[in-house]
Amino acid sequence: MFQPSEKAQAIIADINAFVRDEIKPLEKRENLQWGGSYPRELLQRVWRMSCEKGFYNIMLPEALGGAGLSVADVCAVKEATVLSGAMLAPHILGELSGPPRIGHLFKVATDHQIQTILQPICRAEKAICFALTEAEAGSDATAISTSAVRDGDHYVLNGSKRYISGASYADYAVLMAVTDPNAGAAGISAFFVDLKADGASVRDDYGVMSGKGAHGDITLENVRVPVENLIGEEGKGFKLAMGRITVNRLLHCPTMLGMAGLALQLSIRHAQTRSQFGKPIAAFQAVNHMIADMATELAAARALMYATAAQYDAGDNIAVQSPMSKLFCSETAFRIIDRAVQVHGGAGLIQGNAVEFLFRASRMMRILTGTSEIQRNAIAKGLLMPG
Template sequence: MIQPSEKAQALIERIKAFVNDEIKPLEQREGLQWGEAPPKALLRDLWKRSCEQGFYNVMLPAELGGAGLSVVDLCAVKEATVLSGTQLAPHILGELSGPPRIGHLFKVASELQIEQFLQPVCRADKAVCFALTESDAGSDASALKTTAVRDGDHYLLSGSKRYISGASYADIAVLLAQTESDGKPGGISAFFVDLHAPGVTVKDDYGVMSGKGSHGDIVLDNVKVPVANLIGEEGQGFKLAMGRITLNRLLHCPTMLGMAGLALELSIQHARSRSQFGKPIAMFQAVNHMIADMATELTAARSLVYTSAAQYDAGGDIRTQASMCKLFVSETCFSIIDRAVQVHGGAGLIQGHPVELLFRASRMMRILTGTSEIQRNTIAKGILMP
């Protein structure tokens, strides 16, 4: 198995200590239950504290204040953070609000945009979300209908974004819209949008399978956005958004590995401590075979991810492999966690139990960042039309 660097291993140990010394006691004090939405004020305090510890920006390149890790190391850090066993794991690395969402924009953003938007996000002063999906634009992301009409020194944005992760607590959106000039479509463009501006409404009165509080809709009604907030060139937004899709798909995988690994650890603990018919259920072949299969499948999924990450670090083209990773890992980890629920029996069905939440959250992973069906399309194209 490919191993992370000593630098990454040291970082992982620091994150584990942070979780054990600060995050888990915080969860206990606040009475946080798995699947419940943490208070927004708590999240903002956590982002700040994580930033102070050097974790919030860890996924950025060194020149931007990050750890400058290889992709193999990034995978190891992400997996270990989830495996630490805290429901707040994604917030430690800023994955739903912070630098991982905007790091690639430093290359195209203006100095003004870096000062007004990117740097405040990296300091955990502001939270950001990425708003592309609409009710009729999901797998076909290019079909979005939100418009941006040029009006002097501003664009007027109108439309609605759907199922946007992090929208509930975001201050800024990196938002994609169809640019129109003189009544004619000009392609898809990307903008920094102040979500507190007049005409913007964030609706988060619904929950997804993983619970409430982390997803919402963004409704725009003739929102005035300065031309200076246009990211890159007009009409280049879709290319900008898709430019990191290969790496993003790969980097979703260690999160799923951590979820499945945590479910396996909890299942082993439960099987050893839960007794039926006078002995631990780990002694029953039906149970220990499930655990054996879970461990085997997790090892296979990890091997695929870390081999692909190493290939990327070596300069290889992993467009097809990244989709293979996303497909296999999302399907396999869901199967692993499904069996974790089975091992736990009734306890695994109760809301507030980590295995119950992991089951719901892992089911979402087969849809997010490209459905399994879209991944199969990409894989087939890469094999048949290289």
């Protein structure tokens, strides 16, 4: 069984204390509900609180102010943060707005971009989102049509992005646009786009399954983006976006398993305290078996995730194991949380109940960052056409 390093264990203990002493009391004072829409002002308070505690940048390398953790330790910290049971857990690590979104860009960003965009994000002064998906470009990411045409010292951007997580409260987007329509993937470039610029707008008046307020559509109408906001070289945007897809697939797994683990904890507690027919429902074999299956499947998924993370940390190729992990963890987490709803009965169907929210959020995970079918394609390709 994987054991986090002493450094990671200390971080986990500190995060649990932070959640207990500051985040959960804040959630109670603000009357937050699972799956609710949280105002940006509140989120920014959490980002700054986390930044002051040293948690916001933890996933970055030490040279960039992070903890310099192995990928396995990052998985442990992410899983534990979700397991803490905080509604605001993703914001403690800046997952939807901060350093995890831009850590890999320090290698290609200019000094100007680092000083004016990346460092303010790491200080929790600005928020950022990643904008690739479009109405006709989901799994086929190279089919994007948003265009960027050079005009002197600017690029003029036109198009729209859809279902962008974190867009609702982002100041900037790392946005992919076509600079050469005849070059396919090699004609896609990446830009830092100021979402407050003339012609840029964000529509966030809709909700996804996990709730409102965290996703939005970005529309660009003749938005002038300075040439100095081009990330890396022209035509290298798609490669930049896909360059970390293997490890990113793996790094989604601890979030899913943290959700599943939280659902299991809540189900055990509910089974021990909820009485029917004069005794706790934990006394009924049907409930026992559901909880036993939940725990067993969670252990199997965690074993796969941490084995894959250990391979990556050892320098091995995980081109097959990473999509395996994303596929298995996302589908297993959903099954576990589905059983949690069953254990909770009617209470598990009520919006505002944690397991009801986890059910909806976990269902999204089988689609986000590559559907289960895309993961199967990647696994099969790696097995049938290695190299």
